[in-house]
Amino acid sequence: MxxxxxxxxxxxxxxxxxxxxxxxxxxxxxxxxxxxxxxxxxxxxxxxxxxxxxxxxxxxxxxxxxxxxxxxxxTDKSSKKIAMVSQAGVMNWIEQQSNQHAKDATIYVLLTDLQEGIQTGRIC
Structure with a gap:
């Protein structure tokens, strides 16, 4: 075939x-x-x-x-149109990165701010 x-x-x-x-x-x-x-x-x-x-x-x-x-x-062949990156996916990624970089204060602060901005709607 x-x-x-x-x-x-x-x-x-x-x-x-x-x-x-x-x-x-x-x-x-x-x-x-x-x-x-x-x-x-x-x-x-x-x-x-x-x-x-x-x-x-x-x-x-x-x-x-x-x-x-x-x-x-x-793919486009599917009848479903799903965004490649969802807000839940971004939040999961931020949480994983925060855990990995907890000892690096600068990165941790940036990730925490990003997470808070998404949760409050400041960042869409």
Missing amino acids: TKKSIADKPLSPRQQEVYDFIADFIDSHGYGPSIREIADAFMFVTSTAFKHVETLINKGYLNHKAGGVRTLSL
Whole structure:
């Protein structure tokens, strides 16, 4: 089967479920789920989760940057329009960076100010 014929096939019900999980995860976290998180959500082994992701990529519903972690993103082919970076994702990132840089006062103050600005609406 050629790549073009694979891309023209509709999603199976399970592929749609996996796609919806990934889309919802990106919407709530601001970044894509790991293969392990997909596997855990569906009680798959990791190779099964990987195959579903690979199929969604081949069908044109997902993008993935080689060599990167959490780089799954939605394509224009999807019917859902989800921002690549959500406010929740930014807030999670700020919290992670604050924890990592707690000893560096300058970075910690900047991150804390950024977080407060987003929460109060001063920064949109």
